[in-house]
Amino acid sequence: xxxxxxxxxxxxxxxxxxxxxxxxxxxxxxxxxxxxxxxxxxxxxxxxxxxxxxxxxxxxxxxxxxxxxxxxxxxxxxxxxxxxxxxxxxxxxxxxxxxxxxxxxxxxxx
Amino acid sequence: xxxxxxxxxxxxxxxxxxxxxxxxxxxxxxxxxxxxxxxxxxxxxxxxxxxxxxxxxxxxxxxxxxxxxxxxxxxxxxxxxxxxxxxxxxxxxxxxxxxxxxxxxxxxxxxxxxxxxx
Numbered sequence: 001x002x003x004x005x006x007x008x009x010x011x012x013x014x015x016x017x018x019x020x021x022x023x024x025x026x027x028x029x030x031x032x033x034x035x036x037x038x039x040x041x042x043x044x045x046x047x048x049x050x051x052x053x054x055x056x057x058x059x060x061x062x063x064x065x066x067x068x069x070x071x072x073x074x075x076x077x078x079x080x081x082x083x084x085x086x087x088x089x090x091x092x093x094x095x096x097x098x099x100x101x102x103x104x105x106x107x108x109x110x
Numbered sequence: 111x112x113x114x115x116x117x118x119x120x121x122x123x124x125x126x127x128x129x130x131x132x133x134x135x136x137x138x139x140x141x142x143x144x145x146x147x148x149x150x151x152x153x154x155x156x157x158x159x160x161x162x163x164x165x166x167x168x169x170x171x172x173x174x175x176x177x178x179x180x181x182x183x184x185x186x187x188x189x190x191x192x193x194x195x196x197x198x199x200x201x202x203x204x205x206x207x208x209x210x211x212x213x214x215x216x217x218x219x220x221x222x223x224x225x226x227x228x
Contacts, residue, residue, distance in 0.1 A: 036219075041201075042222060043114075043221050044219045046216070046217070046218070096144075096159070096207050097156060098156070098205075098217060099156070100154040101153060102153050103153060
């Protein structure tokens with residue numbers, strides 16, 4: 001699977017939007033973009049995924065660049081509960097494995 | 111969403127003993143389960159993939175005789191750490207896949223089991 005690059009850490013103020021970037025310049029046409037997050041001392045939880053078009057769900061939005069070489073996870077209004085490590089992961093069609101990188105540690109400032 | 115449980119949530123054992131960790135999919139049938147290990151301040155590392163009724167597939171560098179995986183049913187997989195040593199102390203996390211959904215595999219993660227070997 002293609003590799004992703006994320007900033008090690010980010011900070012955001014509570015109740016403000018957060019934009020978490022992910023670069024994946026070697027993405028293939030059949031690679032899906034997944035976002036998971038891991039709260040302290042817990043297993044990861046699914047956030048969102050997409051292929052080409054932008055996606056919205058109750059947790060977040062995923063904005064995918066037109067060339068698909070980067071994407072941004074958007075938390076519209078950060079809360080303290082959103083403090084976690086966010087992982088951007090690519091998986092190829094038909095491949096179940098998730099390869100976790102180092103992710104971005106998001107700190108929310110009250 | 112689908113729920114995956116792990117038992118125990120934490121365990122302390124003595125060096126040289128074996129420890130079994132259970133992973134259950136509570137409200138769906140998991141055709142595939144994955145086992146991960148996570149050391150403090152590090153990311154998750156995939157240890158093995160298990161499919162119901164067949165032998166697990168281990169990632170490179172993971173000792174299959176030390177980390178025994180059994181996937182006896184579509185809702186239960188177990189990881190046994192045999193002859194545990196302090197360096198095996200870690201956070202063990204399982205995930206379960208319910209199979210394809212529109213070409214994508216959806217994975218649901220358990221809450222993790224913290225193993226401390228003294």
